[in-house]
Amino acid sequence: MKQSYRYIIGALSLLAAMMMVPNGMAEAATARDNYRTYCAQCHGVNGSGGGVNTESMSVQPRDHTDAKGMSGLTDAKLKKAIAEGGLAVSKSVLMPPWRATFNDKELDALVGYLRELCKCSE
Numbered sequence: 001m002k003q004s005y006r007y008i009i010g011a012l013s014l015l016a017a018m019m020m021v022p023n024g025m026a027e028a029a030t031a032r033d034n035y036r037t038y039c040a041q042c043h044g045v046n047g048s049g050g051g052v053n054t055e056s057m058s059v060q061p062r063d064h065t066d067a068k069g070m071s072g073l074t075d076a077k078l079k080k081a082i083a084e085g086g087l088a089v090s091k092s093v094l095m096p097p098w099r100a101t102f103n104d105k106e107l108d109a110l111v112g113y114l115r116e117l118c119k120c121s122e
């Protein structure tokens, strides 16, 4: 009897914990997944460059963990670079445009994830 109480209380507190996870956290996890799926082959799994594509690339992807370089870029510029590609921000065409892949919210979440990677703000 005591055992089953414990089980029920355990299940209830797990449920409560799940309900308390703020929405933003789920979005951040999605942004990380998106980054690993779509960006890591160039920018590297950890964002510091050196993805599998980079050996043959004439322009190296930006190091997203470089706080100094990244804090010089505004959130708006990062978003534009992601949405419209390198060319739109006078950078290399090797940075592809992603607006067909991500909606506005997902783009914002990716910018947020880049800020996590660089541990910096604009």
Ligand code: HEC
Pocket (backbone or CB within 6 Å): 034, 035, 038, 039, 040, 041, 042, 043, 053, 057, 059, 060, 061, 062, 073, 077, 078, 081, 082, 086, 089, 090, 091, 092, 093, 094, 095, 096, 098, 110, 114
């Ligand atoms: C095919 C390789 C490739 C992929 C995939 C890629 N990038 Fe890039 N990215 C680049 C390159 C190369 C640059 C550097 C361009 C330059 O410095 O001229 C760059 C630059 C950037 C920049 C900096 C722009 C600036 O103003 O300096 C951001 C932000 C960025 N990428 C975000 C992303 C995100 C987010 C993804 C995934 C959704 C992604 N990239 C996927 C190659 C790639």
